[in-house]
Amino acid sequence: MSITVTGERADLLATLRKHRDFLRFTAAGLDDSAATTRSTVSELTIGGIVKHLAVTEQSWMRFAVGGAAEMERVQVDWLDQHRMRPDETLSGLLDEYAAVAEHTDGLISSLPDLDIAHPLPQAPWYEPGASWSVRRVVLHLIAETAQHAGHADIIRESIDGQKTMG
Template structure:
């Protein structure tokens, strides 16, 4: 599908530039690591670098699905769904850092394509019922993209701390 929307300048360009900057920071934290290192938990937290990468990809994919299909794309806030989401923060047997990075690249490409082709960033859907969302709230595609950027930036910061704890390497500085 060819879009007549210009993503080289303007709002969409700014959104994608910001998102891609934070994606780069996150990807940079896992540079030159083995699968074993990416699965390590170097702090008291349950977080590992591979798990963070997997979580960010799953979160971005879920929100992009929401932009297209509404609240049902995000699943429910029940305990079973939350238990499955906890697995996003771990590298499971058979998962590799290379595979997680490839999956993240696929999610990113889909997001970027949607931003380039979505007719209007003002289209919105009601949020699903969950204790962390205001009842009756709606989010536009623009608001979802801002949320994806914030999530990616926050987790890139977590990843920076984990990487420094793991081997002293720093993302910035």
């Protein structure tokens, strides 16, 4: 059964999808070697960015559904989530990202209330005692995706001159 999404949810999903598409466009046509190229002084690579965004989106959707405990249920290696390993392919990472995106879109479309909130995990980068609503999580994913799509665009332009926009 397909869910018709309107209003705020439609706007949030459209914006998140747009920035995911920018990233996919930036990665299109790269081979695995180029996807692991560090073309700037940063450690970031296009393959690493795709992987990081998939892991991050999946983690935040666990939070949206079950709070910090569910988010922390899956341990993530901070360094590994930013690197495309030799046993990984860009194609495989993009497929995983697409599967995560489909799951996220389904949750955003079907969760009963975007105002449902959970306390954030304890970490130095979160305000102690703060809670985030599902809406705030989606806004965070949009910002994270847009920021990293921009990073990927700079990396890609440094590799072969291709620009996502302009």
